[in-house]
Amino acid sequence: xxxxxxxxxxxxxxxxxxxxxxxxxxxxxxxxxxxxxxxxxxxxxxxxxxxxxxxxxxxxxxxxxxxxxxxxxxxxxxxxxxxxxxxxxxxxxxxxxxxxxxxxxxxxxxxxxxxxxxxxxxxxxxxxxxxxxxxxxxxxxxxxxxxxxxxxxxxxxxxxxxxxxxxxxxxxxxxxxxxxxxxxxxxxxxxxxxxxxxxxxxxxxxxxxxxxxxxxxxxxxxxxxxxxxxxxxxxxxxxxxxxxxxxxxxxxxxxxxxxxxxxxxxxxxxxxxxxxxxxxxxxxxxxxxxxxxxxxxxxxxxxxxxxxxxxxxxxxxxxxxxxxxxxxxxxxxxxxxxxxxxxxxxxxxxxxxxxxxxxxxxxxxxxxxxxxxxxxxxxxxxxxxxxxxxxxxxxxxxxxxxxxxxxxxxxxxxxxxx
Amino acid sequence: xxxxxxxxxxxxxxxxxxxxxxxxxxxxxxxxxxxxxxxxxxxxxxxxxxxxxxxxxxxxxxxxxxxxxxxxxxxxxxxxxxxxxxxxxxxxxxxxxxxxxxxxxxxxxxxxxxxxxxxxxxxxxxxxxxxxxxxxxxxxxxxxxxxxxxxxxxxxxxxxxxxxxxxxxxxxxxxxxxxxxxxxxxxxxxxxxxxxxxxxxxxxxxxxxxxxxxxxxxxxxxxxxxxxxxxxxxxxxxxxxxxxxxxxxxxxxxxxxxxxxxxxxxxxxxxxxxxxxxxxxxxxxxxxxxxxxxxxxxxxxxxxxxxxxxxxxxxxxxxxxxxxxxxxxxxxxxxxxxxxxxxxxxxxxxxxxxxxxxxxxxxxxxxxxxxxxxxxxxxxxxxxxxxxxxxxxxxxxxxxxxxxxxxxxx
Numbered sequence: 001x002x003x004x005x006x007x008x009x010x011x012x013x014x015x016x017x018x019x020x021x022x023x024x025x026x027x028x029x030x031x032x033x034x035x036x037x038x039x040x041x042x043x044x045x046x047x048x049x050x051x052x053x054x055x056x057x058x059x060x061x062x063x064x065x066x067x068x069x070x071x072x073x074x075x076x077x078x079x080x081x082x083x084x085x086x087x088x089x090x091x092x093x094x095x096x097x098x099x100x101x102x103x104x105x106x107x108x109x110x111x112x113x114x115x116x117x118x119x120x121x122x123x124x125x126x127x128x129x130x131x132x133x134x135x136x137x138x139x140x141x142x143x144x145x146x147x148x149x150x151x152x153x154x155x156x157x158x159x160x161x162x163x164x165x166x167x168x169x170x171x172x173x174x175x176x177x178x179x180x181x182x183x184x185x186x187x188x189x190x191x192x193x194x195x196x197x198x199x200x201x202x203x204x205x206x207x208x209x210x211x212x213x214x215x216x217x218x219x220x221x222x223x224x225x226x227x228x229x230x231x232x233x234x235x236x237x238x239x240x241x242x243x244x245x246x247x248x249x250x251x252x253x254x255x256x257x258x259x260x261x262x263x264x265x266x267x268x269x270x271x272x273x274x275x276x277x278x279x280x281x282x283x284x285x286x287x288x289x290x291x292x293x294x295x296x297x298x299x300x301x302x303x304x305x306x307x308x309x310x311x312x313x314x315x316x317x318x319x320x321x322x323x324x325x326x327x328x329x330x331x332x333x334x335x336x337x338x339x340x341x342x343x344x345x346x347x348x349x350x351x352x353x354x355x356x357x358x359x360x361x362x363x364x365x366x367x368x369x370x371x372x373x374x375x376x377x378x379x380x381x382x383x384x385x386x387x388x389x390x391x392x393x394x395x396x397x398x399x400x401x402x403x404x405x406x407x408x409x410x411x412x413x414x415x416x417x418x
Numbered sequence: 419x420x421x422x423x424x425x426x427x428x429x430x431x432x433x434x435x436x437x438x439x440x441x442x443x444x445x446x447x448x449x450x451x452x453x454x455x456x457x458x459x460x461x462x463x464x465x466x467x468x469x470x471x472x473x474x475x476x477x478x479x480x481x482x483x484x485x486x487x488x489x490x491x492x493x494x495x496x497x498x499x500x501x502x503x504x505x506x507x508x509x510x511x512x513x514x515x516x517x518x519x520x521x522x523x524x525x526x527x528x529x530x531x532x533x534x535x536x537x538x539x540x541x542x543x544x545x546x547x548x549x550x551x552x553x554x555x556x557x558x559x560x561x562x563x564x565x566x567x568x569x570x571x572x573x574x575x576x577x578x579x580x581x582x583x584x585x586x587x588x589x590x591x592x593x594x595x596x597x598x599x600x601x602x603x604x605x606x607x608x609x610x611x612x613x614x615x616x617x618x619x620x621x622x623x624x625x626x627x628x629x630x631x632x633x634x635x636x637x638x639x640x641x642x643x644x645x646x647x648x649x650x651x652x653x654x655x656x657x658x659x660x661x662x663x664x665x666x667x668x669x670x671x672x673x674x675x676x677x678x679x680x681x682x683x684x685x686x687x688x689x690x691x692x693x694x695x696x697x698x699x700x701x702x703x704x705x706x707x708x709x710x711x712x713x714x715x716x717x718x719x720x721x722x723x724x725x726x727x728x729x730x731x732x733x734x735x736x737x738x739x740x741x742x743x744x745x746x747x748x749x750x751x752x753x754x755x756x757x758x759x760x761x762x763x764x765x766x767x768x769x770x771x772x773x774x775x776x777x778x779x780x781x782x783x784x785x786x787x788x789x790x791x792x793x794x795x796x797x798x799x800x801x802x803x804x805x806x807x808x809x810x811x812x813x814x815x816x817x818x819x820x821x822x823x824x825x826x827x828x
Binding site: 079084242 | 445446447448449450451453454455456457458460462710711712714778781820822824826828
């Protein structure tokens with residue numbers, strides 16, 4: 001087994017994303033960025049962050065790659081509640097990607113990425129009361145995990161010399177589970193829900209060079225994402241049981257003697273649609289400034305799919321901007337091979353039924369290092385910010401991400417022999 | 419190895435190290451109990467009807483067999499039925515129909531519960547040659563429905579004898595030596611399954627009690643019959659005398675209880691030897707339990723009567739499946755209230771409180787799948803059968819019975 005395979009296996013084994021209270025709303029929070037280079041500026045992946053003119057999260061820009069890349073992004077994240085010592089940590093793979101540029105004009109790519117994070121674990125404080133002489137001590141605990149993954153295929157082609165389009169199809173799939181439990185005098189009363197998901201999303205990406213002179217290049221980007229087939233799923237709803245031996249599973253020691261499972265087929269539970277727009281100004285000294293905007297809606301018609309909180313994310317807006325200074329692989333000094341990234345963003349999620357808003361603000365910074373003749377790149381990013389709901393919880397989020405992109409020469413134009 | 423590969427391996431190992439370093443920690447986030455599912459709820463139901471009643475004592479499953487008198491109880495006689503085949507060898511009584519088998523004698527023994535003899539009373543034994551295949555049922559026979567006159571005249575008398583065979587322990591047995599002809603009835607081929615039953619009684623009325631091991635006593639020596647016989651191998655050759663042992667499979671003390679006291683009828687009372695049982699009706703009205711809810715406990719709570727220390731006593735309870743008569747204390751020849759054994763519960767009395775958890779049947783009642791006719795209370799086999807347990811009834815102002823239900827809703 002090659003070192004790449006070993007590395008990939010270890011990354012997959014360590015899949016465990018940090019939890020958040022907000023992941024218990026519907027399918028949880030949807031991700032805006034996948035690749036480490038994108039995260040390093042708080043971007044949504046439209047504008048170039050990986051390589052001059054290229055974002056690995058924007059298929060329209062892929063022809064700008066000089067090599068074929070296999071790339072993986074892995075994150076470590078901590079989430080803590082404000083005014084509390086409670087901090088949780090998690091790590092996991094955000095994205096695996098394989099992109100092949102063809103003749104500087106076309107490109108195809110495959111990726112596997114995490115779309116929604118459903119991981120949460122929270123509990124209420126214990127309360128005690130007297131019921132006709134019997135003391136009852138009770139609290140609640142909730143856990144959820146899993147989420148939506150997307151297997152994506154994309155390709156890109158030029159519209160003219162200054163514009164390109166990219167199409168991609170995300171096949172959404174995955175499963176999640178959650179456990180609700182009420183603890184009464186140290187006895188857990190549990191129920192489980194298991195869900196499966198299936199659906200598709202289509203993405204059209206646009207990239208264009210709007211202005212170019214010796215000192216300034218202005219690039220524009222846009223993305224329209226539409227639901228191809230709304231996510232449908234099967235909900236396996238287990239009856240409540242008394243977990244007498246506290247082993248988290250129903251067995252013969254538990255009460256009652258049998259537990260029924262309702263199998264419910266639900267359609268149209270998640271139908272994301274979005275429009276995104278970005279602009280990037282590149283200066284003579286390889287410094288780039290960008291701004292991005294996204295509006296995202298879940299158009300699903302089905303009611304809440306039995307998440308822990310009986311509400312779900314209905315819409316989201318994103319504003320972000322930052323600067324990127326790309327490194328030069330041909331530079332002699334190693335410092336000049338470094339790519340620096342810095343950005344800030346603001347996201348607002350609206351809950352579908354209560355109308356409440358979850359706000360997230362953050363800053364991001366990143367660094368990339370190119371090495372070897374095939375343009376290998378090692379990226380690091382760090383994002384920090386806060387996430388809060390009106391009149392509710394405020395989480396402090398810190399995320400450290402590592403991306404490794406290994407390049408190779410496939411389908412590239414060869415220089416003619418002299 | 420080229421430089422490219424070396425660099426990539428170093429990076430790979432660094433990444434693995436980082437992954438190991440950033441291991442996961444999972445701790446619950448504290449949240450408010452607001453807008454999240456799962457709910458604990460409680461409800462209290464009153465007991466609106468309660469009454470005790472008396473039936474003939476049901477002593478068939480007690481550990482001991484009783485003779486004589488004690489505390490007003492009259493232990494009239496005991497009925498004992500033997501197994502159809504012998505212990506270990508499995509020899510049936512039909513074995514003795516063989517002309518080459520000569521039964522020499524029989525000995526019927528009961529193990530005395532004490533290892534000393536203070537009053538060596540005389541006992542007598544009868545059997546049921548005309549009783550057909552069955553003469554009694556240890557779970558149903560009692561002093562009212564059993565006709566003692568169907569037994570034979572006495573066929574043997576016996577007294578207590580010490581057995582010192584075991585040097586570590588002296589055992590006392592009541593032995594009856596029987597004529598070998600008795601076995602002729604047991605081996606009768608005209609009756610497919612002869613009753614193989616004996617009636618044992620005191621020869622003379624005694625003022626004290628005599629207690630023996632029942633076949634239900636774990637580790638005890640239940641009643642047994644030994645058949646001594648010889649077997650001819652040929653006309654002139656006979657083997658030495660040997661024996662087969664037949665243990666009891668049913669035994670029953672038929673007792674007549676003393677008259678009930680005012681406490682027995684004014685409190686809720688249960689007692690085996692007195693034949694006392696109680697029924698209560700809990701008013702659950704139109705209560706409906708959510709189909710997805712689970713009942714944590716549905717305790718039917720009783721308080722012990724004053725001056726009645728009942729630590730470690732156990733009461734069994736079931737729902738009854740027909741309507742109860744709660745008007746007045748009654749005496750029945752046969753228990754009129756059939757119970758639903760699917761919902762049997764056994765509960766110990768702790769701190770003078772009896773809390774019977776009837777959550778299974780309460781769940782069914784809450785789901786409208788079961789008709790609530792009430793619950794029956796009986797004493798457990800493990801209690802002293804002569805102890806009557808008394809609990810406050812509805813006439814108590816503060817210690818009246820009640821049902822307390824705690825349930826969890828998803």
